[in-house]
Amino acid sequence: MSGVLLIEQALNGLQFGLMLFLLAAGLTLVFGVMDMINLAHGSLYMVGAFLAAWLVGLTGSFVLSVLGAVALTGMFGMALEAGLLRTLYARDHLSQVLATFALILILNDGVKMVFGTDLPLSAPAALAGPVELFPGFQYPAYRLLILGVGLALAVALYLLVQKTRMGALVRAGASNRPMATAMGVNIRALFTLVFGIGAALCAVAGALLGPLLAVQVGMGENILILAFVVIVIGGIGSIRGALVGSILVGCIDTLGRTGLQQVFREFLPPQWASAAGPAIASVAVYVFMAAVLAFRPQGLFPARS
């Protein structure tokens, strides 16, 4: 692989990883703090994307639409938590699986009823072209935006969790909930807020990835499972773990699929090489997770003391 190709693929992997982080961050907080398996997390990502696409149709402004989608999805998430999901905290994980699975069905069809099966969403015209990062290497401007937003949010989340009082409460709740409750923390409000933030982060990812992928019903299902893998690798309840985990997974997946394809092309017909490369790269992600579970079962940066 030439140097330029390697750099470009590394940037692609980083971009994918950062978007994955936005989903994983919300998921790890919900699972870590509220001990709830939420299969509908990917549906919030989908709702965010649809809202952004719809708002762009209304307002014509990409920036306003993304902000609007984030706000609306955050509020939707909080309403969902207060209205329904709160009753599931006390229930066993199996019931949570069933309930959130039901939620996936309801949201998939609900979105279809309101918006249709898919909506077009384009990158803003100003970012539709390439940027010359250094002579001989051009990279799409839009993907640079995604990288920028992803990094900024990662830093912001880190500061929020490590440096603010709210963040301290969240960390306390994640590492030892009974103690946190005993210390008088308003758990209910905290949970609602955490869920809302998670939903808002999903919306950012959905809105930003919409122009690259497609805004369609069911778009959250594939990325959801990767988010779960990331939080297991990183450590349930840990934002730092989610960040490291998602970048690792993003890079293994992106660099793996092209690297392996090139290797396979040496001795397999192109159709087989093209099928095997991405497949084995995906397998590698799961093998990596299994390895982490074998040697460091709590994840790379465990939240619990």
Add this chain to the structure above:
Amino acid sequence: MACSFALFAVSAHAADKVKIGFVSTLSGPSSALGVDIRDGFLLGVKLNGGKLGGLPAEVLVSDDQFKPDVAKQLFEKNIKRDKVDFMTGVVFSNIMLAALPEAYDNNVIYISTNAAPSSIAGKDCNPLFFAVSWPNDAYHEAAGQYANTRNLKSVYLVAPNYQAGKDSLAGFKRTFKGQIIGENYTKLGQLDYAAELAEIRAAKPQAVYIFLPGGMGINFIKQYVGGGVGKDTALLLPAFSADQDVINAVGAPMAGLFNTAHWAPDFTNPANQKFMAEFEKEYKRVPTLYASQGYDAAQLVNAAVRDVKGKIEDRQAVRRALKMAHFDSVRGPFKFNVNQYPVQNYYVRTIGSDGKGGLINKSFSEPILKNHGDAYAQDCKMKD
């Protein structure tokens, strides 16, 4: 187990109407294709007074959601529960190949309005299968030939990793005389081409040829332009990635691109002029080649039912009537090969102004491939 159950025989009802099962991809990023085929087909039925060959027509439309297992169940439902006389409509080869056995096992004729893969064009040809579109390889053979006329020496190929994708690049390679410096198969339905574009950029080909229908092509071209790959590399396309659906979605960057097809909106034959006028009046948009295929399928069935004088229970007679193809196609001359795939002309088109501020395909009058069949028909030993 010799149990004679009415369950398992498809009853041949007295023909007082023609029932058609229409299964297509009507949702998702590539739904524009299925929607257009459906709209073209229904328009054809409507212009015949809601009848086909004189019999009232009932078209049962359903959505395969881009999933082969869903398509299989819909075929089964239409054939066993609704007792249709014909099945049609599927867009994608893999979905069609998964669902076809339902039709074959129950002696129901399938009219393909789009996919016509090489795997069933040769020794596995089936008398119940009629393709009213084109053989899968055809547009790409035409494009390879066109690339020769442009003196292109090195080309990088991209297609999705399924039957039609395989057919497409095989077709291009069959006629193209230059060098293929890359052959990349992507996942069917994939929408993010960052990795493939990076490889193309590193390989530095003279031209890139892609087969990426529907939403896949739209995304690829947008990202191709967005990544600045197009500056030094020509983009050559089959009409699947350059027709009105892609033009509408991508916009100005499409201007000037060349592509190959069996049909163009500016054909002057009377059948096409009527089709263009009626379609734009009914649906308020420019039809794609997919719509033209749906429309032609309706005309084909109309002609066959008319020729057997409404006796559609006689499948053999219907088959023979279909094979004669006594209808006026919007593409001009049309006839079936021995394997029931079309033999026809293929043209080069370019995207230019439609005079109203938009873009549309314009054809070159001289076909790049004339009276062209396919490379597999000689292996088909179908008895009539």
Add this chain to the structure above:
Amino acid sequence: MAARAPGANADRPDVPALKVGAGATAITATTHLDRTLAIVFVIAALALPFILDALGAGYYLSLASRIVIYAIAATSLNLVLGYAGLVSFGHAAFVGLGAYATGILVSEGVVGSGWHLLATVAVTGLAALTIGAISLRTRGVYFIMITLAFAQMLFYLANSVKGYGGDEGLNIKARSVLGFGAFAIDLKNPLALWYVAVAVLGASLLALARFGPSRLGRAVLVLRDDDVRAEALGFPTYRLKLLVFVVAGVLGGVAGALSVNLQGYVSPNVLHWTQSGTLMVMVILGGVATVWGGLVGAATLLLLQEVLAAYTEHWEFWTGWVLLAVVLFARQGLVGLLGSARRSVAERR
């Protein structure tokens, strides 16, 4: 039943304990409800094709067969999830392996059902043994994730093997043939497939009903609720769990072999995590750790889908609400609901 959350472990307090329905009790004795359902089952199994034909609804036999096959898969999952308390999120992998083992043999020209059964048992048994041996060393949510990981690996492997269809799937023209010569039963005949499927389901349900109250069954139930106590009592917990896991996997594989016979087609989607999720939903809906839970859950979900789809294209929406209602108001699943309804009727007399 012990009050401590199952899966909890005194020396590993950091591992989140997996909560598996403290309210789910295994029906260890044959109740009146069981007997009624059994009679209905036998009658339906024998007579359904004829009833459907008489109603002119012969098309629905394939739907009924699909329900039965899903019921076998769901029952096998119920064994490992309900009775043994192992939340395996990768069960679809075994169903898929059975389907592919059979499908590949048929596509290579081997149609004898004996070979198919042998291949299915061997492949799924080996896979379940390997996956189980590794996964059962973990607990709680990590067990879920590891079983999911293995299933996903198999899913991607199925996608990578272009020779047998890859992501386009594998179409087969022939089917399994039971027996020889004049007594050959070709599963291409829908009637034959139906009877074979219900026979397998019936045998599975009977075995499960016998298993619950047996010594082995009671041992498994004890270790579902409290690992530590089970070990203290001298049970070989690891080996018991592995045994249940393998048996469940093999039964799932048999369901897969039947499904490829029904569809004539198998694709990697059969191994996708959403399929594992669907199976779990069926089990929870029907009733965890009940004999009839798998069948009731599978039938309810698939019939809901079919009935609703006839009235509205938004059947997924309404199905979701029904499932939600069951979670919130019928904690022991539908079988539990039926059971308590009968009990309250009896009490009122």
